[in-house]
Amino acid sequence: MKTFRAFLRLAAPFWIGRARPRPWLLLAATVACSLGFVRVSVAINAWNKEFYDALAAFDAGAIPGLAAAYAVYLTLAVVAIAAGNWFLKRLAFDWRDWATDDHQRRWLGGHAHYRLRFGDEPDNPDQRIAEDIALLAELTLELFRSFLVNVTRLGAFVAILWSISGTQTVTLAGTDFLIDGYLVWIAVVYSAVSTLLMHAVGHRLLALKIDQQAREADYRAALMGVRNWSEQIAFHRGEAAELVRLSCRFDDIRRNWHALIGREFRIECFSAAQMRVAWFIPIVAILPLYLQRTITLGDMMQAQNAFSSVLDGFSWVLTYYRRIMEWAAVVRRLQQLNDALERTGLPSHSAGHGTGAGDGGGTVDRPFAVRPVLCIDGVDIVSPAGRPLLSAVTARFEAPAHVRIDGPSGCGKSTLLRVMAGLHPCRSGTLSVGTDAMFLPQHSYLPNDSLRAVVSYPSERPFDDRAIAWALGRVGLARLSAELDRHAEWSTLLSGGERQRLGFAQLLLHRPGTVVMDEATSQLDEESSIAMYRLIRDTLPDSLVIAVTHQLGLAMLFDRSIDLRPFLVEACGVGEPMPCPLGG
Structure with missing residues (x-):
């Protein structure tokens, strides 16, 4: 919650404190493309049932019409994805453009860039302005769009999955229980357990991401120091000492990198296993109905596709866990810079700027x-x-x-x-x-x-x-x-x-x-x-x-x-x- 409050402080001036409607128009266009993509996905899900039913019935005459319909759906999906990406990138750069200008002015205004040196200056403010601002805009919009798509698909496909599931009878301790939409409940339980396990495996990723950004920036700063002071280093015959210094900086990167990839290895193993199991669960759950001839092959394939969409909606945090941690690290670093700029507390005294x-x-x-x-x-x-x-x-x-x-x-x-x-x-x-x-x-x-x-x-x-x-x-x-x-x-x-x-x-x-x-x-x-x-x-x-x-x-x-x-x-x-x- 602390990270989200920090994000609101960073984002509010761009979205609320500006009179221009352009960002909101670009966001609306991005949302429209995303919703259009979801609508096409629902149509493709219905097409899956018809296609596999036609295959099961050996209905060769239905295939050409289904193929033509799929080509239309594919075209619409490509247009929705490409246009959505274009609007999203334009919006991300507009946000970066505004935020970069704002941070540059505040960093240079009132000699803040100089005064920070004598306080608790955050490491590498230049990197935070040059890279973290861009990452904030890109990651925020990427996560927003993925969340919107997943929630919308969840709402669209829950109804489909609920109707396919029907009502099932489960006997426990001699008592029969009627469960409506049992495939939906399986998706809810499975995604909840998977998300909790993912957080247990990857919660340390946030600190490692922050450390990696800081150590990479420290190494770049050391390299720039050699470049900027190359003549003095050459006069001192200091190349050996600089090599030791650079090696120490890179050792810091190496140690954190090993810890980072170790943590990501655990996350990827868990994520890969979870995805494979998620694909198999609906087949196993609905196979008895198919074998009993209660549903058709098309129904089973439609159920599998709908289950995956519902599971994606419930498991959004699980799917984007690493990106969320990266986003949180960027928010923390930019908030540290903003706090430091606010603590300078001194107005500009440059000539022509008053008293x-x-x-x-x-x-x-x-x-x-x-x-x-x-x-x-x-x-x-x-x-x-x-x-x-x-x-x-x-x-x-x-x-x-x-x-x-x-x-x-x-x-x-x-x-x-x-x-x-x-x-x-x-x-x-x-x-x-x-x-x-x-x-x-x-x-x-x-x-x-x-x-x-x-x-x-x-x-x-x-x-x-x-x-x-x-x-x-x-x-x-x-x-x-x-x-x-x-x-x-x-x-x-x-x-x-x-x-x-x-x-x-x-x-x-x-x-x-x-x-x-x-x-x-x-x-x-x-x-x-x-x-x-x-x-x-x-x-x-x-x-x-x-x-x-x-x-x-x-x-x-x-x-x-x-x-x-x-x-x-x-x-x-x-x-x-x-x-x-x-x-x-």
């Missing part, structure tokens, strides 16, 4: 102002781990100004910038930055896209090619102007210094009123670093520039500074020397 309060009690505001202003008033800052770093930080700077944030290593300079960006909550106080602030981290993100889109990032639309060529030329990357259409992994093709120069090109194109930089020239030599900062000073003369840098040669380029030493909660930096445990 919000962090869960730490402080606020980060971006009020509209003609002239960009940085205002820090009594801000307390803690590390992501919760360790107090800075207390009652207070400062105010107004553009145009170039402000350097100073302090010993590890005192919280970068954390202060994260608070400005809305990535990290301040425990108390207020902090205001410009409405169009642009942040330039030490390691710029370069998406796998065309160079035009990379230089224009984070703009949703690329800048004019002439403007891009101008910006690349100003930062010393003019050679790249001829490669604007090239799609590549630029983060691996460009050196660290080139990536940082590209970040400055982005600043020149966006021309923000407030620029916040965290070691933005750490991979450039001092001469090149000075040139980049002077470029910003000359090109953006009216901007407020705030920077953290350990390059002493850049100090002359700043006209203001914030010294964080007076605001330190505790001493930070290099600790006392300790003897090496390895000796020497």
